[in-house]
Amino acid sequence: MGRTVYYTASTLDGFLADEHDSLSWLLRQDVDPAGPFGYDGFIAGVGAMVMGATTYRWLLDHLDPADGWPYEQPCWVMTRRTFPAPSGDVRFAAGPVVDLLPALRAAAGERDLWVVGGGDLAGQFADVGALDEIEVSFAPVTLGAGRPLLPRPLDLELLDVARNRSLVCARYRVAGPLAASVP
Amino acid sequence: MGRTVYYTASTLDGFLADEHDSLSWLLRQDVDPAGPFGYDGFIAGVGAMVMGATTYRWLLDHLDPADGWPYEQPCWVMTRRTFPAPSGDVRFAAGPVVDLLPALRAAAGERDLWVVGGGDLAGQFADVGALDEIEVSFAPVTLGAGRPLLPRPLDLELLDVARNRSLVCARYRVAGPLAASVP
Numbered sequence: 001m002g003r004t005v006y007y008t009a010s011t012l013d014g015f016l017a018d019e020h021d022s023l024s025w026l027l028r029q030d031v032d033p034a035g036p037f038g039y040d041g042f043i044a045g046v047g048a049m050v051m052g053a054t055t056y057r058w059l060l061d062h063l064d065p066a067d068g069w070p071y072e073q074p075c076w077v078m079t080r081r082t083f084p085a086p087s088g089d090v091r092f093a094a095g096p097v098v099d100l101l102p103a104l105r106a107a108a109g110e111r112d113l114w115v116v117g118g119g120d121l122a123g124q125f126a127d128v129g130a131l132d133e134i135e136v137s138f139a140p141v142t143l144g145a146g147r148p149l150l151p152r153p154l155d156l157e158l159l160d161v162a163r164n165r166s167l168v169c170a171r172y173r174v175a176g177p178l179a180a181s182v183p
Numbered sequence: 184m185g186r187t188v189y190y191t192a193s194t195l196d197g198f199l200a201d202e203h204d205s206l207s208w209l210l211r212q213d214v215d216p217a218g219p220f221g222y223d224g225f226i227a228g229v230g231a232m233v234m235g236a237t238t239y240r241w242l243l244d245h246l247d248p249a250d251g252w253p254y255e256q257p258c259w260v261m262t263r264r265t266f267p268a269p270s271g272d273v274r275f276a277a278g279p280v281v282d283l284l285p286a287l288r289a290a291a292g293e294r295d296l297w298v299v300g301g302g303d304l305a306g307q308f309a310d311v312g313a314l315d316e317i318e319v320s321f322a323p324v325t326l327g328a329g330r331p332l333l334p335r336p337l338d339l340e341l342l343d344v345a346r347n348r349s350l351v352c353a354r355y356r357v358a359g360p361l362a363a364s365v366p
Contacts, residue, residue, distance in 0.1 A: 005268055013332045025361065140339035140355055149196045156323035161351050163344045167278025168353045
């Protein structure tokens with residue numbers, strides 16, 4: 001079985017997007033999609049995707065309709081909102097995440113299940129022990145406010161680190177809930 | 184003249200400490216103080232230090248009084264609070280940062296001025312264009328809430344990246360305020 005992996009970019013201070021869901025700070029960064037932790041290698045290993053409604057809305061607003069839906073993999077959108085009929089293999093589900101896991105894992109097969117975001121969705125997978133890894137690429141930016149990377153207290157294990165041009169990239173195993181504080 | 188550098192540890196999601204100012208998540212990490220970005224090499228290049236009142240309070244609460252004040256360098260504490268007479272070379276100042284800069288830089292001389300934290304103090308240096316670099320070591324932890332790493336919108340330039348055991352370490356030049364969003 002493949003991994004369930006939250007693969008995302010972040011600001012240095014842990015934001016996925018600014019308060020208006022803008023990614024302009026990310027899209028102007030120098031990055032090699034064929035380099036370490038790059039998108040090309042990652043997406044080739046993905047068998048299925050799952051994302052939150054805000055992420056899906058962002059894609060609808062920013063993709064060029066002439067290009068069509070960019071993913072070949074089946075993609076679940078966790079939402080209670082109503083969206084127009086999708087142009088690609090997009091399926092809507094209301095959750096909770098745990099009810100959807102068997103279908104997601106079956107669709108991913110031997111390949112990875114990509115938890116695209118946002119942070120709370122990744123947290124919902126972690127809550128039920130279903131998030132295996134986090135791969136994060138840090139852009140050389142701070143925002144000071146915005147959409148949080150992963151709003152949960154978790155212990156991780158560093159597996160790998162690399163630089164991809166302007167980005168610092170790291171891969172972690174999700175070890176579990178944060179160990180209790182020692183007073 | 185040396186650098187003015189904000190050298191700090193952070194969680195992966197951009198927190199310096201939890202909401203109760205606990206660093207227990209950091210103090211249990213595996214790190215080599217003589218390794219890349221390690222404390223030993225860093226402190227040897229520091230000529231003067233400046234910290235906020237919360238950081239100073241944390242040190243007073245957590246240092247062993249029998250060991251005395253651990254720093255040889257002159258250390259300014261930016262505060263309007265009243266503290267007991269310090270045991271080391273500690274000087275209290277009420278700010279603003281810009282008024283203190285000449286004294287800090289003179290004390291640091293050819294060595295670095297270490298902005299110890301917290302995040303807002305580092306931000307105050309950035310606000311007046313007086314923060315040269317950021318060196319951050321990310322612990323393999325998320326907290327989801329706590330004291331923010333650097334609550335300002337800034338553009339950075341990645342200068343160096345390394346792994347120190349469980350930590351991902353990166354060094355940045357502070358380029359300036361975040362470039363305006365492209366709509």
